[in-house]
Amino acid sequence: MLTLLGLCFLALLGLAVWGGSGRAPRAMFLGCAACMAGLGLVGGAALTGLGLPATPLPIGPPWAPSLIAVDALSGWFLLILALVGLPAALFAAASPAPPRAEGAAFPLFLAGMAGVLVAADGFSMLLGFEAMSLASWGLIAARHPRGPGRRTARLYLGFAIFSGLCLIAGFALLAPAGLSFAAIRAAPPEGWRAGVVLMLVLLGAGSKMGLAPFHVWLPLAHPAAATPASALMSGAMVKVALYVMLRMLLDLSGPAQPLWWGLPLVAAGAATALIGGLRANLEQDIKAALACSTLENMGLMVIGIGLALVFRGADLRPLAALALAAVLLHALNHAGFKALLFLCAGAVASLAGSRDPDRLGGLIHRMPWVAGCALLGAASAAALPPFSGFASEWLLLQSLIQGWRVAEMSVQLLAAATLAVAGMAIGLAAAAMVRFAGLVFLGRPRTPMAAGARDATGLMRAALLVPAVASAALAILAAPVLALGGGAIAVLLGPNARAPVAGFDLALGEVGARYAPWAVAGLLALATVLILLAVKNRSKHEPVRGPAWDCGFLPPPAHLPFGDPLSQVSAAGLGQPIRRSLGAVALTLSERHGAAPPGSPQPATLRVEAEDRGFSHVLQPLRRLRQALSREAEALRNLTLRAYLSISFGTLVLLLALVAWLERE
């Protein structure tokens, strides 16, 4: 176990050196995939009870050796990492050779994420976290030497540094006795210290996973990287931040934290889910839309963590286990379908030449494999019943519905309101998936490039099939998989907590609500087969393949063999109703109508400019504050000698007064 783990880490570090040399990138990425498979094995073994107790390493900071441990929670997240990392590495191997910096940063990124998951002391965890942040920044910056991509990388780096600082401060408050997790668990924080830890974790881990109002970087940064890196950032890195949040709030802070701890998480999660679901409908870039959908899913998971904290604080352990099971299962499901969707988007971008839906369309005919995988992923992300996203979101909504069992009226009201918001976010996410699948894969091609696209083959097809098969399996086998993750729930909620599972069903107790994915899938399959058979055998007419309906437009002229592109709905047009009715919730919108002068044959134009409210409400005030501070500092430069002397004298007297005050205690 330890040997396999150590081998994987050493191999990843060696691969980073190899990747930096730029030789044989395909073999290097295949090596990364093998390491991911190894880490997945370690995670699976930890879930079946073969975990690794806290083990000191021969390396570490000067004051103590580094500790690593793999318990069930780490194992679950290692499995998530492997589920995303394996296909991402395969896809990278199938892509053209990346820049050398990217080749070096990719294995380091994987190693950093795995390092966070197996760390058993604060120092190692922060080290892994920072390595992950820096390497992912490198992955973005390597692709963008200058221009707006570079600015995005800088914005991301700023947020990464901010989250790292918050987590360092959080661990400093958690660990007066020592940085090892055992020492922190022995002396959990209390009083104001616990409150500050909650705030710092919310800021640190929250800004890493794009929690509102620190979400503005995520829809920019995740699509800016290469496709495998985007899949890793959106599928795995946010989960690592989720792991840090779970570990620090539910495990290290002890079981005795009050009920109100969950409320800020529920509120922030609901806001994030709504913003993400909304923005996913309005993005022009398909990868950006997928990144916004990640925001929505992370918001749902944070709602779940908040509910688990609330239920635990109210001493309702079974309900806390229910909420936590929803979080864990959704993290796994989301990793599967989001990796699948990002890789499909990357395949479309590389094989059909664009990420703009207005230049794609009709790809289901040209790329049946990619389209099939993407439709499976979109159905999962839209939480349609037999597919994988449904099971976990069903659990989450069930635990929200159980919010009335907490005696406090405020919690009941918040749970009811959150239920409405979460339902709206899930609906918006489904609409976004309809938009994604419909614009890219259905309809008619909008450009010759799209009409001539080829399907994914070889390694790239394998990279798509791994998460597709995993998502399909998770859809049917949600309950057994969740039962396997029962250990992770026990780590966080005590040995008596167990997952809400009964056989192959997800069930809330013996007589509560129940969801049997196998039955739903079987009935739907049966109905489909019956309908197909009935149509085929009972119809009087032979099936005929007709031309695609052109929305009532005239037949296209000869120079447009694929039909008039303007007669198909565009990405902005499909999003317009949602933008008009709800867009102002998340975005500052400005529309400019350019009407043609009377008599002119020019078409009228409509320009829409949208900016996230996070920019105008969070980043702009921060920038103004920084400018004001620098102006104040500038004023200090031109003082008289006496003023300088007064400043140092005042500082001295102040410090002496502080000393005198401290000595009185």
Added chain:
Amino acid sequence: MGFGQLPYDVAHVLGGAMLLVSFVLLYQRRIAALVNALALQGCLLAAAAVWQGYVQGAPQLYVTGLIALAAKGIAIPVFLHRMMRSRMPDRAVEPVGSIGLCMLGGVLLVALAILVVLPATTGARALAREDLAIALSIVLLGLLTMITRRSALGQVAGLMTLENGLVLGAVGVAGMPLVIELSTAGLVLVIIVIAGFFARLLRERFDSLDTDMLHPHRGEGQ
């Protein structure tokens, strides 16, 4: 050793006298009297150092006392008097801000110094504790003098007070190494500052010692 014993009492009287002279330096407006007060403080410092050398049986403190007497008690004041007469015969008085506020601030600083030093040095000898409290008070008063005075001479007076306080603190602690070197270094610093001020004034032929006139010449442009 405590209150009522000769070594303690004499050291206490000398230190207290230096503190008193610091207050004089804080408010004195006539320049001649200011220089005289500086000379008096230098002599008191020399006496304190010699007395400490006698009490602690440390002959190197006699050297410190001699240096203080020769430089601060005699040489520097004589030089300053001569300078005053030749450079600015008509400016015998220099403006000082509100005297009452200055004195109030000085009293508060002494109280602060006592509040800081006395709890921090529990366990040390009573002589060293009182001595340190007085020395810190003198240092703070010197800084306050430097801030409230506008003239170069006033700033020199403040700097010398500050340095006197440091030396007093150094001689008051038994077994403190490098006391002679410390006092000499402080002296050199004071002399360099005085020399710098006057060299600059002589070269640029100002008719005033007001440092406000130096501000446009710091090279930063206005």
